[in-house]
């Protein structure tokens with residue numbers, strides 16, 4: 094029985110230690126004399142031993158050990174074995190008790206580390222939501238259900254005509270036999286055609302539903318605040334979009350379709366049975382009701398397990414996604430086994446739940462078969478007596494047995510499909526909860542646009558902390574004014590809040606206090622889409638999209654862009670030469686891993702330049718460039734400044750202080766506050782943090 098070790102792991106932690114563990118402890122008691130037997134360190138079992146042992150007396154000896162001590166030792170060993178045996182038996186009894194219906198083995202409550210459980214959704218609400226999604230294509234659904242009704246009713250008539258044909262042949266009623274045979278053929282062909290159509294329409298309905306669900310969920314996720322993504326993992330979200338949406342979509346195409354078919358056929362069979370013989374019909378109905386009661390319990394259990402499987406599946410997915418995306422780090426640090434262990438942790442959880450799910454399925458099957466055979470036994474016993482008494486014919490009893498089988502199988506199918514429906518509803522909870530998330534204010538409110546953006550930026554007493562770490566102040570009372578066309582550099586130690594200032598400027602987060610003004614207008618009152626169209630941004634580790642280089646450079650640019658414009662921007666970013674040296678030039682499909690960090694940065698810089706932004710933000714944009722490229726990109730900054738017609742405000746963050754010496758103003762930050770401000774020479778003269786950092790970098794180079 095493989096069940097026991099699993100159950101021990103899961104539920105009997107205090108008892109599940111290996112026998113060698115106990116052996117070690119008991120030997121410890123016997124060897125170190127009774128002095129230690131009452132210490133707190135020794136378990137209940139060892140205390141029991143200590144009560145039974147008589148005091149030590151030393152008279153004669155064998156092999157240098159006192160004889161009585163050896164005898165005592167033997168007794169102790171013997172007692173230890175019997176205690177161990179009793180302990181094992183107790184464990185087994187506990188286990189058997191726990192696996193009885195309602196026992197603790199079936200419950201998941203305390204051992205599940207589900208990260209995020211959504212609010213429970215009722216079946217009617219889930220169906221209502223699905224109907225909303227598919228309502229525009231209701232014709233397909235109506236066609237599906239209409240063909241289903243015809244197919245189900247024609248199928249349920251088949252046993253009647255089949256039996257009638259056989260018995261009319263047996264009684265040599267030739268005319269009746271031909272009529273029955275023709276009707277049977279007609280009914281069979283109606284059933285075949287309509288069940289084909291039913292499959293077709295429900296297949297289409299399924300496809301439409303899964304597409305709508307994914308569209309709706311994807312767009313709901315895309316419109317969330319950036320802080321939402323701080324709290325969710327990519328693996329979890331892709332799992333909702335992938336397997337969960339697929340599972341939920343089964344509701345209409347599979348579960349409802351089959352439930353309705355079987356309900357129709359079961360009802361038809363029951364009516365027919367009651368007409369044939371009402372006492373036998375009532376017996377079968379009672380059995381079906383018992384089956385339905387067991388099924389309800391089973392269905393609810395399945396719903397619960399489905400939710401857990403969904404959560405743990407998503408967690409496993411998350412681990413795999415993270416490992417694959419960091420494969421180079423994993424390989425270099427040789428942590429394959431560690432990653433396997435992390436993944437296995439969730440696989441074990443899944444296996445544990447699946448084990449209980451399978452056990453529940455086994456019990457359900459056993460119950461079903463018992464009840465099913467009970468109907469046959471009752472039909473043969475009672476029906477046989479009715480035949481002997483001449484109340485019914487053999488033909489009627491045959492029809493009865495066929496239809497009672499049909500009824501019981503329909504009930505079974507309904508149960509199976511209801512439990513599958515419950516699983517789908519379980520999977521729908523998180524999907525619907527994510528779908529119901531309100532889009533970020535930035536997308537719902539229409540802000541104002543300015544006639545012309547000149548690029549004045551003001552931080553007025555801005556304080557900020559990230560929503561995911563609301564206790565840690567990241568920026569405190571920042572006051573900074575950047576003039577149009579000015580190049581301002583932000584420097585400071587790592588974690589001092591430079592990127593956070595840029596995040597606020599891009600309105601990826603909202604300040605917790607104070608406000609940011611752009612050309613004198615509060616940032617949160619401006620149309621953010623319009624503003625972002627006028628801002629160029631190059632981040633610390635630019636990630637490129639899996640499309641060709643031209644498309645990557647054009648990405649997000651709303652103007653009509655020609656190839657010459659793309660090449661111009663690439664030349665400005667000193668990317669043209671390396672792009673043209675690639676076999677497919679600008680048509681090269683970008684794969685993040687096949688380009689160097691510096692090359693990716695140059696493409697990202699070209700993308701920012703192509704937008705011709707009024708405000709250009711460079712966050713460590715040249716960190717991966719070699720000295721020559723960096724010098725050239727600095728040239729781009731200089732040319733931006735000297736070309737009066739295209740003056741733009743530039744905010745640049747750099748750790749390499751040589752990069753920003755030419756900036757108009759350097760802002761030195763420390764622990765979320767502005768410490769110093771001025772030109773390179775002024776700050777050197779001040780001999781503060783900036784001068785210290787510059788000296789350190791110069792020393793490091795020397």
Ligand SMILES: Nc1ncnc2c1ncn2[C@@H]1O[C@H](COP(=O)(O)OP(=O)(O)OP(=O)(O)O)[C@@H](O)[C@H]1O
Nearest residue numbers: 323559561562567586587588589590591592593594
């Ligand atoms: N998304 C986030 N959620 C919570 N805390 C964050 C987040 N991003 C940054 N932080 C925290 O905010 C603080 C400031 O980070 P920030 O990235 O602004 O520093 P920085 O000066 O740009 O550092 P670096 O020079 O290393 O890029 C750090 O303590 C960091 O841990």
